[in-house]
């Protein structure tokens with residue numbers, strides 16, 4: 001038996017995203033990696049939630065997205081699924097889980113749908129990856145593409161830097177986006193692309209484009225939850241706007257707890273369970289007399 005819905009909003013579908021694009025209604029996408037943050041983004045009313053491979057950095061402590069595994073992301077995605085009712089849930093295919101063949105890409109995409117309850121998957125890159133996207137779409141799983149700065153292959157792109165800053169490189173981004181669109185992707189993420197280049201590419205796009213560091217002309221925006229909330233104070237890309245300083249709040253809370261325990265100011269009576277005095281008496285009567293140590 002399913003529990004009662006927490007609100008009256010209808011689940012966000014692919015059709016809804018296309019309608020929003022047509023109506024010029026900005027699409028809000030955000031990452032989440034666990035159940036409590038899924039509940040927060042659900043209640044805040046976002047449209048799309050991505051369990052990004054950025055989990056590698058934000059919650060798993062790796063120094064890039066390369067090492068994170070399918071199993072690690074599936075566990076996080078399943079926890080997010082349990083906290084969501086409304087937003088479309090997209091699972092990120094991690095590096096090494098889809099590039100080798102169409103069969104590998106389809107098998108991984110199916111795991112995200114069957115084991116974690118994702119509605120769609122995301123993969124990085126154009127070129128041959130457009131073929132992988134096509135294969136996954138044909139196997140029944142909606143695909144979101146990702147062009148521009150693609151962190152899984154950042155080394156090959158010359159590091160974590162904006163892409164498409166020459167006419168030739170911008171043309172490459174456009175070609176990648178068009179290839180993914182032609183492959184049947186329902187949406188594409190544009191990451192770290194000059195706003196002027198985005199403006200030009202947008203004239204050729206017929207599917208919802210979600211930007212991160214790609215300027216204001218995309219159909220929606222995405223940010224990494226931990227960046228916008230300030231849950232960590234590590235490297236912050238130019239395109240991040242910080243809306244809160246949650247790490248400082250968390251640290252203050254844990255410090256206050258530490259100090260309270262050390263000065264015996266916690267727990268107080270209100271944090272403590274009681275027992276009827278007669279029960280306590282009966283317990284004491286059952287015990288042998290106190291032994292004193294010599």
Ligand code: KIV
Pocket residue numbers: 031050051052053054055092146189212222224
């Ligand atoms: O992994 C991720 O968080 C992403 C977003 C930056 C789009 O791919």
